Amino acid sequence: MQKLALLGFGTVGQGLAEILLAKQDLLKAETGWEGKIVAISDVMKGSIYDPDGLDIEKALQIVKKTGTLDDYPDNERLIRDLDSFETIEQTNADTIVEVTFTDVKTGQPAIEHCKTAFASGKHVVMSNKGPVALAYKELSELAKQNGVRWGFEGTVMSGTPALRMPLTALAGNEIKEITGILNGTTNYMLLRMEEGLSYEEALKEAQELGYAEADPTSDVEGFDARYKIVILANTVMNTVLKVDDVSCDGITQITPYDIKKAKTLGKRWKLIARVRKEDGVVKASVQPEMIDETHPLAQVQGVLNAVSFNCDLAGTITLSGPGAGRLETGYSLLIDLLNIYRNHL
Amino acid sequence: MQKLALLGFGTVGQGLAEILLAKQDLLKAETGWEGKIVAISDVMKGSIYDPDGLDIEKALQIVKKTGTLDDYPDNERLIRDLDSFETIEQTNADTIVEVTFTDVKTGQPAIEHCKTAFASGKHVVMSNKGPVALAYKELSELAKQNGVRWGFEGTVMSGTPALRMPLTALAGNEIKEITGILNGTTNYMLLRMEEGLSYEEALKEAQELGYAEADPTSDVEGFDARYKIVILANTVMNTVLKVDDVSCDGITQITPYDIKKAKTLGKRWKLIARVRKEDGVVKASVQPEMIDETHPLAQVQGVLNAVSFNCDLAGTITLSGPGAGRLETGYSLLIDLLNIYRNHL
Numbered sequence: 001m002q003k004l005a006l007l008g009f010g011t012v013g014q015g016l017a018e019i020l021l022a023k024q025d026l027l028k029a030e031t032g033w034e035g036k037i038v039a040i041s042d043v044m045k046g047s048i049y050d051p052d053g054l055d056i057e058k059a060l061q062i063v064k065k066t067g068t069l070d071d072y073p074d075n076e077r078l079i080r081d082l083d084s085f086e087t088i089e090q091t092n093a094d095t096i097v098e099v100t101f102t103d104v105k106t107g108q109p110a111i112e113h114c115k116t117a118f119a120s121g122k123h124v125v126m127s128n129k130g131p132v133a134l135a136y137k138e139l140s141e142l143a144k145q146n147g148v149r150w151g152f153e154g155t156v157m158s159g160t161p162a163l164r165m166p167l168t169a170l171a172g173n174e175i176k177e178i179t180g181i182l183n184g185t186t187n188y189m190l191l192r193m194e195e196g197l198s199y200e201e202a203l204k205e206a207q208e209l210g211y212a213e214a215d216p217t218s219d220v221e222g223f224d225a226r227y228k229i230v231i232l233a234n235t236v237m238n239t240v241l242k243v244d245d246v247s248c249d250g251i252t253q254i255t256p257y258d259i260k261k262a263k264t265l266g267k268r269w270k271l272i273a274r275v276r277k278e279d280g281v282v283k284a285s286v287q288p289e290m291i292d293e294t295h296p297l298a299q300v301q302g303v304l305n306a307v308s309f310n311c312d313l314a315g316t317i318t319l320s321g322p323g324a325g326r327l328e329t330g331y332s333l334l335i336d337l338l339n340i341y342r343n344h345l
Numbered sequence: 346m347q348k349l350a351l352l353g354f355g356t357v358g359q360g361l362a363e364i365l366l367a368k369q370d371l372l373k374a375e376t377g378w379e380g381k382i383v384a385i386s387d388v389m390k391g392s393i394y395d396p397d398g399l400d401i402e403k404a405l406q407i408v409k410k411t412g413t414l415d416d417y418p419d420n421e422r423l424i425r426d427l428d429s430f431e432t433i434e435q436t437n438a439d440t441i442v443e444v445t446f447t448d449v450k451t452g453q454p455a456i457e458h459c460k461t462a463f464a465s466g467k468h469v470v471m472s473n474k475g476p477v478a479l480a481y482k483e484l485s486e487l488a489k490q491n492g493v494r495w496g497f498e499g500t501v502m503s504g505t506p507a508l509r510m511p512l513t514a515l516a517g518n519e520i521k522e523i524t525g526i527l528n529g530t531t532n533y534m535l536l537r538m539e540e541g542l543s544y545e546e547a548l549k550e551a552q553e554l555g556y557a558e559a560d561p562t563s564d565v566e567g568f569d570a571r572y573k574i575v576i577l578a579n580t581v582m583n584t585v586l587k588v589d590d591v592s593c594d595g596i597t598q599i600t601p602y603d604i605k606k607a608k609t610l611g612k613r614w615k616l617i618a619r620v621r622k623e624d625g626v627v628k629a630s631v632q633p634e635m636i637d638e639t640h641p642l643a644q645v646q647g648v649l650n651a652v653s654f655n656c657d658l659a660g661t662i663t664l665s666g667p668g669a670g671r672l673e674t675g676y677s678l679l680i681d682l683l684n685i686y687r688n689h690l
Contacts, residue, residue: 019658027517153514159659161514168513168689169498169506172372172679296665299644313364313676314504314666320641321662331658334517344513344689 002341003053005039005093007084007113008100009063012127012154013040015330016097017056027334033341035095040069041087043100048072049079051092084109088116095340097333098126104218104227107134114139118146125336127154127329133227133243136234151336156182156228157305159331160321166236166309168345173311175237177276182228184303184323185211185219186251186271190288191302193259194268199252211303221250222271222286229273229284232307237275239282246275249287262290268298347686348398350384350438352429352458353445354408357472357499358385360675361442362401372679378686380440385414386432388445393417394424396437429454433461440685442678443471449563449572452479459484463491470681472499472674478572478588481579496681501527501573502650504676505666511581511654513690518656520582522621527573529648529668530556530564531596531616535633536647538604539613544597556648566595567616567631574618574629577652582620584627591620594632607635613643 006013020027020035028034036053046069048054054072062071072078088096096117102110107130114131117124118139126132131139132152143150156162166175181187188211189202197205203220206212218224226248233241251271262268267290275284291298296318300306305323310316322328339345351358365372365380373379381398391414393399399417407416417423433441441462447455452475459476462469463484471477476484477497488495501507511520526532533556534547542550548565551557563569571593578586596616607613612635620629636643641663645651650668655661667673684690 023517026519031516033517159656160662161510164514165506165510165664168684169509169680171376171683171687172368172378173676174371294644294646296644296646299639299641301639301641311504311676313672313679315670315673317505317664317666319510319662319664322660325660327658328660331518331656334658335514338516339513342516 002035009042015326125151154332177310180307354387360671470496499677522655525652
């Protein structure tokens with residue numbers, strides 16, 4: 001029985017809790033895996049810890065109704081108000097689910113959470129990009145030294161296995177190039193611009209649909225895709241690529257004229273993240289590229305994401321799927337948990 | 346050090362041998378895996394066994410030059426002329442690479458090879474569809490009982506991980522439907538018909554390019570795709586589907602008129618293999634379907650294959666890649682070997 005502590009109880013944390021609630025019995029029957037949430041610690045919503053396991057149905061109901069965990073009922077074991085570090089160190093959880101609001105530019109507080117957890121001999125699963133993009137080498141070595149696992153499938157393409165698939169199922173290939181559409185918001189906007197919208201109209205619509213944030217910088221300037229291509233390069237290609245090594249152009253300069261021109265050439269604009277090994281040198285970029293309509297990435301629709309792996313033996317293999325979503329990202333944490341239990345990558 | 350015996354030394358067996366020869370050191374450095382081929386037994390080309398390991402470079406040179414293994418040099422350990430069953434039972438190989446010419450309708454001799462190997466406590470990896478499509482339940486239980494592994498990634502989409510990806514990276518999902526383009530020959534023919542060729546012209550071209558065999562029945566009638574959807578259903582969806590349970594229509598009835606009609610509707614014809622679970626009932630079919638041009642499978646080009654998994658948590662995830670090829674299928678055997686060594690699925 002894996003004992004979980006959730007740091008953060010927002011959309012993703014609640015998504016995982018809902019999945020566990022709905023599928024616990026099925027998961028046990030199919031894979032042997034059993035998990036229970038013993039602690040939740042959220043900066044805004046409060047903190048509860050029951051060493052015997054929390055009543056997750058109740059916690060979800062209460063947080064949805066009141067916005068906090070304050071009304072979660074007391075019992076003789078219940079401890080409140082542990083902060084995130086106390087939750088890591090002082091609870092009986094063996095696995096930390098790191099889903100805090102983390103500043104992607106600094107990777108904090110998630111990086112410190114990882115370090116504390118590894119030092120305490122606890123596994124970590126997370127969907128925060130920052131720590132993996134900024135501190136992959138240090139943190140993965142730390143996890144190894146402490147004999148624990150660090151799962152982060154959800155940092156790239158959510159529950160679509162952009163990291164696990166190449167590591168488990170393409171091992172032994174030399175992956176010469178990875179090319180991807182790793183940001184759904186800009187992919188949606190480019191498609192709407194093909195349908196006649198201006199950049200501003202497309203952005204406004206993406207914001208209204210909840211795809212783009214009020215400050216869309218991270219999406220439209222390509223920063224989000226840049227973090228993800230760094231994660232792919234470092235984990236799948238075994239390079240040591242830093243965020244600043246990646247040249248980065250967003251879609252803000254794309255005009256209706258560019259869109260029309262591409263169409264007349266049988267091409268379309270996509271925001272392409274790319275990393276390539278050439279004679280031992282690694283080159284990476286995020287930029288709008290005009291690609292042929294028959295290119296495997298040309299038909300990636302709406303907010304879908306896709307990634308192609310150019311392999312010396314297996315050929316070019318492309319994976320596409322949702323790049324975001326409550327259940328999808330919740331699932332990315334679950335598959336990390338399951339494969340820690342199964343002792344698989 | 347894994348000791349391999351190759352049953353069959355045609356395109357696929359030679360492909361694997363070439364990969365091992367070229368990448369042995371790299372594979373050892375990256376994964377720890379080491380393998381050597383101790384025996385090759387081929388009905389037409391002859392049979393050689395050296396308990397210390399064969400000189401694979403020499404064996405490849407000789408078979409390419411002379412068509413047989415007769416000129417492979419003698420040494421004090423070399424034993425010739427073991428048949429396939431003797432090779433399984435009497436050599437020191439711990440893993441059997443089953444790449445014989447096997448009748449897909451009966452699954453023989455591969456099924457008997459599997460049974461003999463499992464009873465001898467030996468792993469089997471293979472790319473022959475027949476045994477998996479016809480005897481999955483029996484053979485997988487037999488392997489389990491004998492504490493050995495049975496790998497067959499290459500039976501569906503060659504080295505593209507259509508089986509391993511869902512098993513390792515989508516576990517915990519309920520997969521409600523699998524939809525695929527699982528036959529490259531017919532996909533190529535349909536695309537050429539869109540470009541104006543008649544069915545007969547498209548078939549002739551596919552034969553000239555080596556995509557279709559002299560007797561194209563298995564491809565154009567959908568039988569090849571049917572075996573593959575049965576394998577996907579039984580291994581990934583955990584159903585007990587038989588080949589005869591799958592309704593099957595090929596592409597022989599598609600006319601230029603059908604092709605034109607689809608185009609005017611913004612659709613295109615694809616030979617779709619499909620299996621779906623509805624209220625516990627499994628329904629499967631192979632048939633030409635007119636799908637929308639924006640459908641994830643609509644843009645699968647040339648002889649590529651693709652498969653979509655409709656998951657309750659992770660969403661619809663699509664994988665595309667080569668469905669055939671010397672190195673690609675050789676690789677499918679390698680990844681099975683690697684993951685036996687790593688004790689991964």
